Amino acid sequence: MDSQGFREAAATAIDDIASYYDNLDDRNVVSTVEPGYLRKLLPSEAPVEGEAWTDIHKDIEGKILPGITHWQHPGFHAFFPCATSFPSILGELYSAALSGACFNWICSPAVTELETIVLDWLAKILGLPECYLSTGPTRGGGVIQGSASEAVLTAMVAARDKYLRETVPLEQFPEGSEAREDAIAHKRSKMVALATTATHSSTKKASIILGVRFHTIAVHADTGYSLTGPVLAKTLAELRARGLEPFFMTATMGTTDTCAVDDFAGIVSTLKSDPVHPAGTPGELWVHIDAAYAGSALVLPSVREQVSISLIENFHSFDMNMHKWLLTNFDASCLFVRDRNWFIQALTINQAVYGNKASEGGLVTDYREWQIPLGRRFRSLKIWFVLRNYGVKGLQSYISRTLKLGEEFADSLKSRPDLFEILTGPNFALTVFRVAGKEQGKSDEELNALTKAVCEKINASGRMWVTSTVLDGRFAIRMVTSVSTTEKEHVDRAWKILVEAAEEVVKA
Numbered sequence: 001m002d003s004q005g006f007r008e009a010a011a012t013a014i015d016d017i018a019s020y021y022d023n024l025d026d027r028n029v030v031s032t033v034e035p036g037y038l039r040k041l042l043p044s045e046a047p048v049e050g051e052a053w054t055d056i057h058k059d060i061e062g063k064i065l066p067g068i069t070h071w072q073h074p075g076f077h078a079f080f081p082c083a084t085s086f087p088s089i090l091g092e093l094y095s096a097a098l099s100g101a102c103f104n105w106i107c108s109p110a111v112t113e114l115e116t117i118v119l120d121w122l123a124k125i126l127g128l129p130e131c132y133l134s135t136g137p138t139r140g141g142g143v144i145q146g147s148a149s150e151a152v153l154t155a156m157v158a159a160r161d162k163y164l165r166e167t168v169p170l171e172q173f174p175e176g177s178e179a180r181e182d183a184i185a186h187k188r189s190k191m192v193a194l195a196t197t198a199t200h201s202s203t204k205k206a207s208i209i210l211g212v213r214f215h216t217i218a219v220h221a222d223t224g225y226s227l228t229g230p231v232l233a234k235t236l237a238e239l240r241a242r243g244l245e246p247f248f249m250t251a252t253m254g255t256t257d258t259c260a261v262d263d264f265a266g267i268v269s270t271l272k273s274d275p276v277h278p279a280g281t282p283g284e285l286w287v288h289i290d291a292a293y294a295g296s297a298l299v300l301p302s303v304r305e306q307v308s309i310s311l312i313e314n315f316h317s318f319d320m321n322m323h324k325w326l327l328t329n330f331d332a333s334c335l336f337v338r339d340r341n342w343f344i345q346a347l348t349i350n351q352a353v354y355g356n357k358a359s360e361g362g363l364v365t366d367y368r369e370w371q372i373p374l375g376r377r378f379r380s381l382k383i384w385f386v387l388r389n390y391g392v393k394g395l396q397s398y399i400s401r402t403l404k405l406g407e408e409f410a411d412s413l414k415s416r417p418d419l420f421e422i423l424t425g426p427n428f429a430l431t432v433f434r435v436a437g438k439e440q441g442k443s444d445e446e447l448n449a450l451t452k453a454v455c456e457k458i459n460a461s462g463r464m465w466v467t468s469t470v471l472d473g474r475f476a477i478r479m480v481t482s483v484s485t486t487e488k489e490h491v492d493r494a495w496k497i498l499v500e501a502a503e504e505v506v507k508a
């Protein structure tokens with residue numbers, strides 16, 4: 001394909017994409033293909049001779065789109081959204097054109113410098129404490145990761161390195177000595193990472209990958225599924241009594257099941273008065289804030305106050321996915337750290353082939369030292385386009401609109417206490433509910449079966465998609481209203497489908 005061929009092909013592709021969005025609501029939300037559908041449609045070998053774009057193009061609609069579940073569909077109320085927007089798509093287009101593995105500053109200075117600038121912009125838009133800015137007092141800063149899972153793994157690597165540096169003293173165990181290797185190996189076998197039963201599974205996965213112990217703290221409905229200071233204090237004491245060394249914990253703003261927020265004030269107070277490693281002293285517990293989805297709502301000052309975001313100046317790292325709720329397409333997980341040296345010390349390995357004058361001069365950021373992979377894409381471009389095209393006001397009004405839809409949906413549920421019981425929410429445009437019937441003496445097993453039947457029925461409509469969870473043994477439907485294409489009319493339509501399904505199931 002030469003540049004003229006590209007011009008023509010790209011024009012048809014852009015036209016297709018615009019039409020796809022214009023007519024998205026005409027499609028079913030979830031793909032209905034059978035497993036293995038594509039193998040039946042495609043040849044078993046790649047073509048030997050190159051094919052014309054017109055032939056490739058027609059297979060998008062004919063073969064690929066039937067196998068797509070439409071995450072941007074206005075009836076997509078499942079999981080959490082996976083955002084995008086037109087400015088973000090344009091960012092991806094330019095990023096693809098300027099493709100490079102921009103691991104060091106010199107590999108494309110604009111890629112590194114734009115990332116530092118837009119993440120500082122974002123930190124300010126979200127109201128993060130100054131220590132998370134690259135220009136802040138503690139030499140913090142942000143880096144774009146592929147996912148929240150990659151972010152928690154990166155934070156845990158840095159936390160492990162920091163803990164070992166602080167608790168295996170160099171004076172006693174000199175650098176490079178076998179005694180140091182042994183002391184570190186022994187300590188590693190005792191280190192434990194913490195999370196709650198509501199924390200996303202990525203923290204457990206990071207522990208598995210790093211080969212450190214993992215401990216889950218149980219949280220229940222009595223605290224709204226959030227971790228409190230006293231529960232943390234008790235956990236730390238119990239683990240230490242077993243000879244274990246807690247070094248890392250994920251606290252969450254917006255848990256996956258219910259969008260609960262851990263009690264930041266309680267956690268800070270517990271860690272400040274920790275009897276073994278009080279916050280701010282060597283060996284302190286590293287606290288990583290996972291705000292993968294709900295972090296986007298921090299664009300609203302009222303939300304910052306509600307969750308006491310200023311308290312995260314006491315923690316160590318914070319991550320949010322613009323690709324969930326902030327109009328930027330996958331991948332744009334924005335990880336901030338209070339002291340960038342924690343990443344750099346843990347993740348820098350110099351190899352002659354990557355040496356260059358700029359890096360050796362120490363005046364530039366080389367993001368390979370802040371992440372697990374070496375190479376990296378130009379992801380800041382799409383963030384830059386989104387922040388400029390929407391502006392802070394545009395982002396705030398979008399988030400407010402989706403939150404309002406969540407409240408309206410919850411109000412509808414409350415208007416039919418004969419049919420539905422809200423278990424949590426609305427929290428950050430997520431309401432978790434089940435079929436009502438406890439008061440009529442129905443058991444949890446019966447209600448679970450009824451709720452499951454309603455869930456299946458509404459999803460079979462093709463017009464909407466919800467997912468479910470289980471809270472303390474109670475099967476529940478999760479309804480999210482934060483996809484950017486979802487308007488009031490779509491939530492009203494979902495409500496109608498839901499009521500019809502529930503009435504049928506309950507009567508049956």
Ligand code: PLP
Pocket residue numbers: 080146147148149150200202252254255256290291292293321333
């Ligand atoms: N953290 C939370 C709270 C989540 O809800 C999710 C996914 O929904 C994740 C982390 C994982 O996100 P990612 O796919 O970016 O790894």
